[in-house]
Amino acid sequence: MRKPLFSSSAEPADTSPILIGALTPLSRPGWVDAGRHLLAGLQLAADEINEAGGIAGRPLELVVRDTAADPEKATAAVDELAALGVVALTGEYHSVVARAAAAGAGALGLPFLCSSAVLDALTEQPTKWVARLAPAQSQGWRIYADFLLGAGHRRIAAAVDQSVYWAAGTSILRDHITRGGGTVIELEMRSLTPESLCDELADNRATALLLLAGIPEPVGSIVKAVRNDRRLAEIMIGAPAGQPEFPEFVRLLERDSAEIPFLRYLPERLSSVGTRAEASLRQRLGEAPSFVAFEGYDTIAVLAEIFRSRGVDRESIADSWQHVAIEGTRGQIRFSRVPGISVWQWAWAPVQIADRAPSQPRQFRVLRTD
Structure with missing residues (x-):
């Protein structure tokens, strides 16, 4: 039975944190900049939700684990986070690491919203436990x-x-x-x-x-x-x-x-949500946020919407991917079953091809948008 999100007046309100596991590469041989940007996006969205009162008075709390691009570390972290009581798992940039995390999460009945990894075969078999924001490879x-x-x-x-x-x-x-x-x-x-x-x-x-x-x-x-x-x-x-x-x-x-x-994975123009998030992310990072930072932000936004509407029971979260419809930083986010993809998939996040300008390598040029 799903645990009620709101307490009755006869019961004291639950103000305990809602724990969310966050996997991200923060040390070598992982792509550390990707991990840093991913975590900044996750944390910004959680902070904004908490500043607005949390989810029915309960704050979101990220429990962060560094995967260092190591599938074995990710598997161990999933086991640890599940035992700590996280209601869902988020994050990860490296596809081979995300695949290991997805296998562990599915075996434990732990919902995993994968933020950034793109490998088509994220799981061996179709599963209800895993959804993904990044487009498939x-x-x-x-x-x-x-x-x-x-x-x-x-x-x-x-x-x-x-x-x-x-x-x-x-x-x-x-x-x-x-x-x-x-x-x-x-x-x-x-x-x-x-x-x-x-x-x-x-x-x-x-x-x-x-x-x-x-x-x-x-x-x-x-x-x-x-x-x-x-x-x-x-x-x-x-x-x-x-x-x-x-x-x-x-x-x-x-x-x-x-x-x-x-x-x-950015659109020609960010949504109003994305424009606001971009300014805050730039301030936190001290540099322009990458698409990975926006993926992190959207991850928490999706989970928060599910928590508000469906509660924080793991089974209920996993049964809710198909009901999501929110405005993310890069457009309207909905999940569906895509042929050849074994997880619930946002089909599709916007795609750009860009490069760095010859005269100013710190500036990007957009060459194509799909």
Whole structure:
């Protein structure tokens, strides 16, 4: 039976915190900037709700755990958070980590609203326990493949690290680009140095190189090597995984960080909610918020709406994804069952392709919006 959200007049009001687990990469080898922005968004939304009186007088409290991009740490954190009494799980940026968290949450009957991970196969089987705000990898990366083909690229190389996420991305790109008359040349970074990678690019006459690898390494060394190789002066470097979105990318590469198109999940214009959140996030972060910060904010906004309307019982939360309809920072959020996707999915968050301006790498240029 669902626990009543509001107490009767004969009972003392429950003012205890509503605990929400938050998974985010805050240390290496995780993408720390992504984790920091994700947590800022989660916390801002929770703070705003608490300042407005909470949920029927009960404050939201985030119980944060650092995953450090480690699936085993995430699995242990899910077990710990469930035992602590969190009513739902949120967050995570890294797809392989989110997949581990989703498996653990489903096994424990703990609702998980995944903020940012995009891997299509977030769970092995369809589940009611998991929902996702970020678009599936196949959605965003097909848009990126169309962008490459539209720009005239037909011989496209991919510098690939080993992981389920990078392998899935490579497969999506190869299938879509091949159908468009192009070729994807996979270059495995375990067996190549940045210098030997440059030789492969020149030998294969590639016109574009995609960075399907992590930061700071090997991406930093790859970009520097390619930018300094005269044979590759005309090659386009791309980053469908969104590495250039984060301030670390500029700190790492300075002017070499410019003109590397990447995927981000923002609309042409933020909603009124998003405009207000952007100002607060900028103040908290001391820099422009990334799309990941907005994903964090929207995560808590969705859960708060469910808490208000359906209560804080875990089963009730998991049964509520299909009933959500709220204005988020980037548009109207609703969840549905999408063919090929095993979780409740917002279909779809807006997608942009952007890069950093050559003369001012700290400024973004939007190249395409879908």
